[in-house]
Amino acid sequence: MIKIDNAPDPKKKAVEVKHILEKEKVDIYRFSENVLHELSDDNVPSTPNNYSIYFEKMLDGQPDEFRKEIGDMIVINSEISVPSGSNISIEKEIRQxxxxxxxMLQAVVLIYKNLGIMRSLVQKRMDALKNNTNILALQNVLSAFNHDLIKLNSLMDKHLDVIKVSYDEVAKMLKSIEEQSIYDTTYDVYNKKFLVATVQSEVEAVKRYGYNASFLLVRAKDRFTNRVKNLKERNNMYKAISQLLLRTSRRSDIVAHYGDGCFAMVMKYTDENGTKQAGSRILNMLSSIPWKIDGEECKLDIQVVSSMITKTRSAEELISYSLDQLILTQDDEQPIFLGE
Incomplete structure (x- = not known):
């Protein structure tokens, strides 16, 4: 797990809590009080979300025995509570x-088209037999067959009208779900809409409370991506990037896909030094991933651009500026940190 912040400093309360643990068994209540004190000292509101973030960060500085006991408690509680990712799972199921x-509806339309083709073929054969009186009986059979097809076609027209209405309704519902969606099902991370909303929320929090928050963009450089001609392989490369970001992020971090293989991470309560460390760590880890291009084994060529979230830039301005810097710093081998 990447330790990307120093606010709160996990070691700040470590000495005190460690001393307690040497004398007593795991005391979740006293540790919880310490978390509340830390929130108060940093002038951060004691909301459930903020408490969860500080709890996790301070837990990193505690002894292994303490972390294990807390982990067991969390597992037990999670088994009897609603999973935090349930909405995402439901969304994925609905989409599928x-x-x-x-x-299914497209298949029904194809069946209807095939019936129309069959009718045309019968009519073509009927026209060819009109002047041939020697096969009158055959014409009668074909005529009757054509009559049946006409009736069937009339019924299919009615069914098709119903299908069209249903199809339009499904399309509207799907569009509505997509507009409300916060998740990118291709890469199993949040989507652009949720990213922008999260950054804007952090901008407002920085204005109101003055605490630190940061933002970074990650993507494979154009010179590397352009060598991956196969779209499936390119998509697999993007998935590898997103999965590594997920594995190395904290639960309080937001990992999202901005678009075109560009991924973002929002890091709460993270100062400039912690942001730079996170950028370097992520770049090193991604750059060490082997990738085959036309049978040749290469290393991912990655770009990382990071910035503090400040009250002077809106979410759109920050993201736009960072994206511009991704283009302008294609040749840089080190992560880029953007000043105000």
Missing amino acids: GFIQIKS
Whole structure:
């Protein structure tokens, strides 16, 4: 796990809590009080989300025995509570359900088209037999067959009208879900909409409370990406990047896909030094991932641009400026930290 911040400093309360643990068994209550004191000392509101973030960060500085006991408690409680990712799972299931419905309706449309083709073929054969009186009986059979097809076609027209209405309704529902979606199901991270909203929320928090928060962008450089011609392989590369970011981030961090293989991370309560350390660590880890291009084993060529979230820039301005710097710093081998 990447230790990307020093606010709060995990060691700040470590000596006090460690001394307690030497005399007593794990005291979750006293540790919880310490977390509240730390929030108060840093002038951070004691909201459930802030408490959770500080709790996790301070826990990193505690002895292994303490962390294990707390981990066991969390596991037990998580088994009897609603998972935090339940909404995401439901969203993924709904999306897959609509994909299946859409596929089914497309198949029905194809069946209808095939019936129309069959009718045209019968009519073509009927026209060819009109002047041939020697096969009158055959014409009668074909005529009856054509009559049946006309009736069937009439019924299919009605069914198709119903299908079209249903299809339009499903499309509207899917569009509505996509507009409300906060998750990128391709890479299993948050999406652009949620990223922008999160950064804007952090901007407001920085203005109101004055605490630190930061933001970074990660992507493979163009010169490397352009060598990966196969779209499936390129997509797999992006997935590898997103999964590593997820594995190395804290639960309080927000990992999102901005678009076109560019990923972002929002880090709460993280100062400039912690942000720079995170950028260097992420760059080193991603750059060590082996990747084969046309049978040649290479290392991922990665860019990292980071910045503090400040009250002087809106979310859109910060993201836009960072994206511009990704383009301008293609040749840099080190992570880039943007000043105000």
